[in-house]
Amino acid sequence: MRLSFLEPLYTESGPFASVYLDTSRNIEQPDRAVALRWRRLRADLTRQGADRALLGVLEEAVGADAELPGTHGQAIFAANGSLVMEGELPHPPDRDSARYSTLPDAMPLVTQHLPEIPYLAVVVRYGGPPTAEAHGWVTVEAESGTWPASTVSPGERLHHNVAVATWHHSAVRLGQRLDAWARRVHADAVVVAGDPWAGNVLVRRLPQALRHKVVRVGGPSPTDTGRALLEPQLDSVFRGRMAEHDRELMNVFIGRRALGGPVTEGLARTVAALQRGQVAALLLNHPPAASQRLWTGPEPTQLALTEEELAAFGVRAPREEPADEALVRALVGTAAELVVVPEDDLELAEGVGALLRYADSGTPV
Template identity: 60%
Template sequence: MRLSFLEPLYKQTGPFASVYLDTSRDRLIEDPDAAIELRWRRLRAALTSEGADQDSLIAAAEAVGSDTNIPGAHGQAVFTAHGRLALLDELPDPPARDTAHFGTLPDTLPLVVQHSPQIPYVVVHVHYSGRHSTDAPGTVRIEAEIGLWPLTKVTPGHRVHEEIPVADWLNAAEVLGRELEGHARRIDAEAVVVAGDMWARGILVRRLPPALRGRVCTLEGAGESRPGRALLEHRLESLFSGRMAEHDRSLLAAFLAQRARDGASAEGLAPAVSALQRGRVKALFLNHHPESPLRLWAGPEPGQLALTEQELRSYGLQDVREERADAVLTRALVGTRAELVLVPDEQVRLHEGVGVLLRYAERTPRF
């Protein structure tokens, strides 16, 4: 997963207030605004106890709950620094629990986790309920969305709406297929999901360009679509749950291949830190453990990280702090433009939960 969306945040200086809270607005909550305000009061008290300045608290308060246009279950990630909003992002799902932290580095890993797995996709819903014949009256209605899962749950992607007379459906399906191919190529879509009437969707699938046909997954039934949310959201949730993006899978395969032959890879916190210090990491693999006790020392710059305070001070650094390892590692990845791949423990268990694929292998000296 590329972390370029975090670059604007790390261009700013801390300390940062990092806030994650549930801002759901659904039918189960009688007064969502009051519920959000109550959650925010608790978090504000926590930030105050950690030394957050009043201006940063005010900036966060102005952002909290501002996503009134997003229906259903979701959350917000709010980052402020020096009295200004540093980053505001919508969470596709409510956080497991509301949290707030004030410190030198922003607490960004929960946001990264919510961006995962970043699967580029095209979904098409073919609405038709008439007679299965091209001489039937009526229309075939098309809804399509091109987006990145799961972000389209709260930030809908490009939408296509078409209404086509049934008599024109055979030719129109071919034209639509070429249009969808253009959108899919632009985002390098790895899945083309087609749902709706079996007869009408079958015509579309058979007329899709070959490059798309090999990526098609058909879903039975219609499924519910809600305004302001991803098209066929719950069906996509079932389809993509537990799945890694193809790009991440290819990085993991390269890591495992290098590990098998003692090549350009390493496992454990110490080797990962060493490689990040030298800007050698192509991708870091992480078994996500939200309550990990691992800590690292960090200096002002992304590449200034170490296992001990003494190591950083030996480089002549005076402004060093001990921080959560995930916060230090994420900043280093963004600063060196390396990628992050979240790997479930049951798939690959990494030593200390960390592994790295290097940009190049160390050369073995010849004697």
Template identity: 55%
Template sequence: MRLSFLEPLYKQAGPYASVYLDTSRDSAVADPDAAIALRRRRLQDTLTSEGADRDSVTAATLAMGGDTDVPGTHGQAVFTAHGRLALLQELPAPPARDTAHFGTLPDTMPLIVQHSPGIPYVAAHVHYSGRHSTDAGGTVRFEAEVGVWPLTKVTPGHHLHEEIPVTDWLNAAEAIGRELGGHARRVNAEAVVVAGDVWARGILVRRLPHPLRGQVITVEGAGESPPRRALLEHWLDSLFSGRMAAHDRSLLATFLAQRARPAHDRASAEGLAAAVSALQRGRVKALFLNNHPESRLRLWTGPEPGQLALTEQELRSYGIQDVREERADAALTRALVGTRAELVLVPEQHLRLYEGVGVLLRYTERRPAAAPPG
């Protein structure tokens, strides 16, 4: 996963107020706006108790709950610094619990988790209920969405909509297929999910560019979704749940291949110490993480992204005076963004990493193999 969406946040100097809030309004709560206002006040009090400045608290309060036009269950991630809004993002799902934190580094891991698995896709629905013949009357209504899952739950992707007489559907489907092929190449789509009338969608699928046909997944049943929610949301949720993006799977395969090599010729490492050492030198291509929100691991950090260490003494030995102890995931994330390295969240059922961390290096520092004894 590329973390470019966090770059605007780190352009702001800390300290940061970080807030995660459930802003769903179509819940069983009688007055959801009143409930959101109550939780907002609690989070405001938490920030104040942690020493946040009044302007940053005010900026966070003004942003919280402002997503009144987003339907369905969802949440918000709000980050402010020095009285200014540093980053505001809608969350595809409500946070596990509302949280607020004020500290030198922003609490970004819950937001990163909600960007995962980050699967680019095309979803299409062909609406037709008439006679299955190209000389029939009536209209085929076609809609499609190109996006990245699960963000399109709350941030609509590129949407296409056409209404075509059945008599023109054969020719129109060919033109639509070419257009979908262009969009799929643009986002490097991993799947094309198609729903709707079996006859009409079959004509469309057969006219898709040949390389795209192998990525088609047809689903049955209604494909309707509420306005401003992802097209075919229910089906996408079931299809992509627990799945890693192809790009991340490729990085993980490379990591595993490197791990199998001799130690002196290996461009990978595991454990927190190895990850910190590689990040200090800007050598990390991708960091692999078993996400443990309950983890108590801490790192010491300086003002710059690559200034992180296991101990305070190590940082001070480099001549860094302004040092702080932070959550390990917050320190690692800032270093990844600062060095433009990638992050791969690895479910433990796929691979359990030593100390929950592994790194794929940009290059190998070759060391001579040990001489054989005797």
């Protein structure tokens, strides 16, 4: 998973206010519920030392996703009296939280983006009997996205109407268009729903490479809900699945480890590699526990297991911070990727490892 979307967070110096809030609209009086939730978080931030100007900036952003239907949440980050980042969460947070700290609390936002699978969703509707002589139409709705974030932030949308009499020929051109689109967004899958006959015509005319990525699904396919196209079906297709890009990185790690190549495992060795900007991709079996801490300095690569280690590097006044906050900052600051790997697929020493950009000799790989 590439973390470039977090770069705006680290253009500001701290301290940061990080807010995670349930802003679902599928309840009675949702505005009142959100206001009550925010009131509790505001009091919590005040106790932590946030000033009124910062609280005012946050309050203006709370509930800005009111037009989004259904269940969802909001992540809001502010620093130095300004809003730094705000975005919708595909699922409400496990619990509302607010933290005022040196580093932004970004890991909950990252985990809501996982496994970050790019896809196309296609719904094919048909009106009339399936004969070339028939009067009728075929309607195609298609949308790109990256699951699960796309459930609340859908991508590009296509709407196409075709006369039934020309559907066999038009499906060829449409298939080519979908193929180019899928290549552009690096889609792992094409999820297709709707009328069986019209859908089969389209699927059979897709280029072979794209046809192998097709997943047929059933069930309702609303297109005007304000949420992602085929949202319920996407969950059943992608839950428990890794993005192909991340699986490739995992397989590279497994191959290099077997051959004694440039990888590392265990927290101490991985932190040492992050200090050198050596990590191309950090692999985790699960995010660090809330109680796990690292010592940090003002720069992304200034992190260590002990205060003494950072002091030996010349870092003045190191601070002890949650490990997940320090790790995310280091990954963003060194343009490294993050891959969360199920233990059943790859068990890592202490739950952490890394693909390295170069071996210890300094030679790039």
